[in-house]
Amino acid sequence: MIAFPQIPAQARPGLLRRVNRERVVRSLQTRGPLSRSDVAKHTGLGYATAVKICDSLEASSFAESCSGQQQNGAGRPGNFLRMSADKAQVIALALGPIEVRAGSIALNGAVTGQMEKSATPQNYASLLEQIIKLVKKLDQNTTANTLGLGVCVPGLIDSRSGEVKITPNIPSIDGHDLLADLEKLTGLKTKLTGVMESQFLVEQIRGQANGLENFALINYLGGLGAAACSDGHRITGARGMAGEIGHIVINPDGELCGCGNHGCLETQATDLALLKQVTKKLDREVSIAEMLEIQKNNPQLIATEVSRFLDHLAIAIALTLQAYNPSTVFLLGRFLENDAHCFDQLIERLPRFCLSPLLENCQVKLTRADPLNGAGLAIIEQLIAQLPTKS
Template sequence: MNYAIGVDIGGTKVAVAAVNEQGTIISRSVIPTNLDIAPEAMIAEIQQEIRRIIERSGVHMDQVVGIGIGAPGPLDSKNGLISCPPNLPAWVDIPIRDLIGRVFPVPVLLENDANAAALAEKWIGAATETDNFIYITVSTGIGAGIISEGQLLKGMKGNAGDIGHAVIDPSFGECVCGQSGCLESIASGTAIAKRASAIVGREVTAKDVFHLYKEGHPDITAYMKDVFNVLGVASVSMINTFDPEKIVFVGGVSEFGEPMFESIQQYVRRYALNPTGRKTEIAAAKLGQNAGVIGAAALCFHNGSFQ
């Protein structure tokens, strides 16, 4: 049996797992992302955690076919660089592939975290029977992984799918990127918490908004209908552009459940350009927090292709 090590790097935590060739996690751990130390020092901690996972899982190094890394963009996956992710402000042009590769005698692959998670859902998740789908994560930020004809769509540097900064409605005001009305500035968990706080007159989190919605708070219910509509707009834009069979949503916002999915589905049925596009399935992801490490491992087994 062969294994791969999946590493999922985020702004607050790093998950590391040993994954077999069926996509089963053998051993998994999570360590905090320390933003107070140099990136190279944090990578040294990741290296140590990889060693621990290999030892804990009982996997011999000669059974490890590679180490896959999923990280937030922007990055340069072809050259193995983490370029300048907003959630990792000190990580500018960090050669993580080479730094990890110096320690472990196996191939090391780097991919955008949303792309890696899309691979996981294609491999063993919500899109195993689908060669054309879009994975959309709606959490602190918004991003997408695009699978077309069984192949991961990467772009020039590996940053394709950064839909969070597609302009949807300039009237919503300025986004952190400098544009006005980006999808992320309207429908991300961060944006929802900010606008909902103004609506209810006190500071609330995205999780608080979820509870207020479930309780039937009238102003929050009306507001979230607008958010669902915006996600419908984004979905139709992706359908018209990429012609997928399915769109898979994941992230904290997907906790709103059936009302959100049905609202997006209705918008798609009404506004997608092509008759087949109007039938695009809107679905929930299956792998949750494990998608990142499983998808990173999938890079070593599938390298972005399921053909």
């Protein structure tokens, strides 16, 4: 069950209506299609209020009618409601240093139709051109009305201004107002989100964290970041930049990090950091796929490097556990997916780095959350928040 904020009795009716609408949208996104009485049941709202919100979501094309069966299987198939897939969609993009991925997203966050991929252009003008091309293609491929554009950017984004602060992996964006340029060129309302925020939304709405009130997500793929949820709400900080655990300096004399400092945790605890160590050990170029293959067939060859990586990933987990006290920590990366034995070794290490009361009753699980869906969910959230609240 998702936790919703308590609204004080004197709160403005507009705010209350917005929170109630958010409850209905989340219910439809996570459990839909639902009958209007199921919406009332799952949100705890009165039937009349639930019906009113459902009707207004349908009238504004954010939700659509469909046939369905009551969740307990009772009754005849009837008029159900789901977040729109046929009437409306958003387009989402995930920008990466190597490729740009794009897809049409139904308003429950699911990718519909074919995903598009292209190489990431090296200069800003070509990047914009590429994005516009992908957006146009996805818009033309469907009869659904495109309501907005969500873009996941691997960097720090100021949640208040929408400004991209740092994008070390796509430096061509630095110094440009990507948000304003995309809104101007596509004519679509646009939302930029960081990778962690995007993955957090997917995990919370569409993933294993659905229904959890206290959890944390750690991405150890390329950069190292964390996102935490406390009592149903993501801990964002003043400007939405909380969770940059990868740039905590653990060795001031250590390796140079992409952020410019030395010895950040990120330089030791990611798939890419391990790959760098393995490349050094073998004294030749190694791909991630080859590294995973070596780990499978000849693990002794890179045992020292893997052991050091697991120690540092355990520190990252301990840090997250001790800072946020989650009930579940989800890990997102490739190395552990490849080797169940290493996952067990990681778990065995945790007591060395973490206070036992925090470790008790906390589960560590592997997950896959695609930031592309998250970028879509972020713009959907923004568009719904901007709908008028007058009844």
